[in-house]
Amino acid sequence: MGKMIYLMGKSSSGKDTIYRSLLKWKDYCLKRVVPYTTRPIRAGEVEGEEYHFTDENGFMELSALGKVIESRGYHTYHGLWRYFTVDDGNIDLDRHNYLIIGTLESFLKTAAYFGTERILPVLLELDDGIRLKRALDREMHEERPRYQEMCRRFLADEEDFSEEKIREAGIGRRFVNDELGSCLGEIERYIAENL
Secondary structure, X not given: OOOEEEEEEOOOOOHHHHHHHHHOOOOOOOEEOXXXXXXXXXXXXXXXXXEEEOOHHHHHHHHHOOOEEEEEEEEEOOEEEEEEEEOOOOOOOOOOOEEEEEOHHHHHHHHHHHOHHHEEEXXXXXXHHHHHHHHHHHHHOOOOOOHHHHHHHHHHHHHHOOHHHHXXXXXXXXXXXXXXXXXXXXXXHHHHHHO
């Protein structure tokens, strides 16, 4: 029986870097779950890599077909952006282990869909000052920086990843990502013990 490793953390906590490193981990051959979004594609992103990019009509069609496992909508400075996971035929937990990036809210909905015993949470943490600097550095390299959205995400993270919500989700193990090699080693050991 396979499991889905669910990587979570506040914005700019290093999820993408950890994600890419875990995908290269030969011992467990983790397969990717590519989420969907209605937000605009960023510089350097490729359709089907980080996300499947669609629009509101695409989201509504998938939802009407009963394919949406979980979804979150954010009223951003630029309008409504949705992020969602789709049962698009690419997830077979009877045969494979998977890796996905999401939020605490999406983790809970996905665990309800597949069963809590099939989802392994990996929660990243990092000092807020370091996260804010990383987010600003990344946004400054965008062709059209969206500083307002960066600030909205940063502030929303405080509520989305509150201590109360983390406790309610039953997440006990956390990984501090202040030194990549050490953090990655801890995560790999944790996954190996739980697969």
